[in-house]
Amino acid sequence: MxxxxxxxxxxxxxxxxxxxxxxxxxxxxxxxxxxxxxxxxxxxxxxxxxxxxxxxxxxxxxxxxxxxxxxxxxxxxxxxxxxxxxxxxxxxxxxxxxxxxxxxxxxxxxxxGLEQVPLNSLSAQDFEFLKLYFEKEIAPLTSPQIIDKRQPFPFLKNKEIYVGVRIASKSGAVRLGIISASGHFGRIIYLPSQNGKVRFVLAEDLICLFVEKIFNRHEVLEKVLFRITRNADIDVEDEMVDVDFDYRDAMEELLKKRRKLTPVRLELSGEVSHELTEYLCDHFTLSREQVFVDTCPLDLSFVFALEGKLKGKAELFFSPVAPQIAACIDEKRSMIAQIVEKDILFHYPYHSIKPFISLLNEAANDPEVVSVKITLYRVAKDSKVINALINAAENGKEVSVVVELRARFDEENNIDWSKRLEEAGCHVIYGLPGYKVHSKLLLITRKLGNKIQYITQIGTGNYNEKTAQLYTDLSLMTANPAIGTDASVVFNSLFMGSVVESSTHLLVAPLCFKPRIIGLIDKEIAFAQQGEPAQILLKMNSLTDKVLIDKLIEASRAGVHIKMLVRGICCLKPRVPGSTENIEISSIVGRFLEHSRIFVFGLGERQKIYISSADFMTRNTERRVEVAAPIYDPAIQKEILHLLGIMMKDNVKARVQDMYGIYTYRKNEEEPVNAQEVLYREAYASAEQKKNMPQPPKALIQEKRNPHGFWKRVMRLFHR
Missing domain, CATH: 1.20.58.310 (Polyphosphate kinase N-terminal domain)
Structure with a gap:
């Protein structure tokens, strides 16, 4: 090749x-x-x-x-x-x-009933309303500037919309006036309703309409809305060469630096003169190839704010759904006790994250819990996960948290949370030099007399209550002592500033992930070469790691049948004769963001199933700390194969990639299958079936109590 x-x-x-x-x-x-x-x-x-x-x-x-x-x-x-x-x-x-x-x-x-009112055909009444609004609510808050020898070009913020006006000059050279289209005023301006219709314009369009009133001493030759996009790709390690620094302070300085990086794109809201385009390109050191003309709003984030104005219009939205409590969960019982009995799997967003939050809260208050260790990458703004960890620390538990401050575009949120965790008494570290900690790993350690008990959770997605309703992810909870031991090794390595060099059950990047995956593929190649059935099923977000891609090509050539669900980037073309003819690749893009990673190797009794935080990307396999967990419970194995089967039958939202790299909707004569809808229906059906099941007597569902628990509670009363 x-x-x-x-x-x-x-x-x-x-x-x-x-x-x-x-x-x-x-x-x-x-x-x-x-x-x-x-x-x-x-x-x-x-x-x-x-x-x-x-x-x-x-x-x-x-x-x-x-x-x-x-x-x-x-x-x-x-x-x-x-x-x-x-x-x-x-x-x-x-x-x-x-x-x-x-x-x-x-x-x-x-x-x-929703109208973005065109400003080139306003009625007299609307024109007067907007003119008055502009004069009272916007114009006093603007800071116009004309660029000349005494007024240098101002710094323009990344992705912020500006109104640019070309002003006549005696010499004929371009003189530019600039106004920021954002500030202490709302972006959406609602006009008086007509026949119940929600009518609006955008602030940048309104400023552009009346910009002559601001530059009223000058002749405005042309006007345009524009914004620049700045490079945000900073190598954190290169920027932090000094070992004697506070990492969190350094990250805060880095974020300030990012805001001022080089422009890489200029967007214009319509065609403008060659002179004005050249002027802007010269200033931002951009070529004409980096200039893009768009005829719709340059920033469409305002769309989400319109939703609240359309209440009562249910037909405009997806049917409302709510994550269900997994059928295997008894909300009246201890989560720890249920995990000790058997492994538990949650599939978000179909299952609710609430029982996981309950597990954290239970650990925070359980007298047998001695420590809670967790890796955090992206958490919600108002995180119940963080609150539970703080509660645990305040209750005297040893709480150790790996907060990855380099989670791109979530750095500020993570910096704020790390401060709160430290203030509560948690032991916080910020990842490893040279490696992002992207794993989703929780380890709860309990001391039961002379015995140590581990409760381990391994996930494919972040500990984030918001994204748990929007992303599809898997979360495994187990009391398997061998997996707990491996998880303990991972945390000990992280807090010692090193990577895991060997593990027995968990696949841990950067050293113990890719070699193990290659070994699993090699086993399937060996079976295929012996004439035995061989199969690999993979679901991930992206496939870019060339070593793993080439190994999959080798497996295909050997006769291994490979089916892949790759939602995003896929650097491999399937169905190419002589190379990838045994590989099928499809992508599901729908209501929820497909985010879970599942790896299945083999068939029958030798089949091995893993869920993982890692994609098959070089950054994941070589430059991050990632964890993949084996699925040992037969019922959960069956559940994962079931959901994979549904997704691979999707003929509504799935696109199939052909040998030329082109994606087209999967079309067949089968009944329509929208995998995400099917999985939500199944979650609802399971919850309903559980609700209708006869409940056992209370005596049968009470947990075995610690014989000393009563006296511990009495002693705590005296210490309040």
């Missing part, structure tokens, strides 16, 4: 594959089966994704163009400039499609 033709035939460039994923998000806005307002929401998600892509991935490629030595993509051998060219070309194809979808949806929503 050394020739360029072979590489193009088998591999897909990472950045182009990501753009394909975001195109699938945009497709959701075009899908007539999706309710109207939800389709509008998907356009906003598409744009938000694209913003982050430019900040991180395009920013990284831009940095590579500044290096003396060429940096080549390991799979396609494309240079950074070549990749940027492909990105710019593909984005230009997607933007008109986004604008068309936005305009179409707003026209349909207009018929449903």
């Amino acid at each position: 050394s020739g360029k033709g072979d590489r193009e035939r088998i591999y897909t460039n990472r950045e182009l594959s990501w753009l394909q994923f975001n195109e699938r998000v945009l497709e959701e806005s075009e899908d007539r089966r999706v309710p109207l307002f939800e389709r509008l929401r998907f356009i906003s998600i598409f744009q938000s994704n694209l913003d982050e892509f430019f900040m991180v991935r395009v920013g990284s490629l831009y940095d590579q163009t500044l290096l003396k030595e060429k940096v080549l993509d390991s799979k396609t051998q494309m240079t950074a400039p070549e990749q940027l060219q492909y990105i710019y070309q593909n984005v230009r194809k997607l933007l008109p499609r986004k604008a068309k979808s936005y305009e179409s949806l707003m026209a349909k929503l207009n018929d449903q």
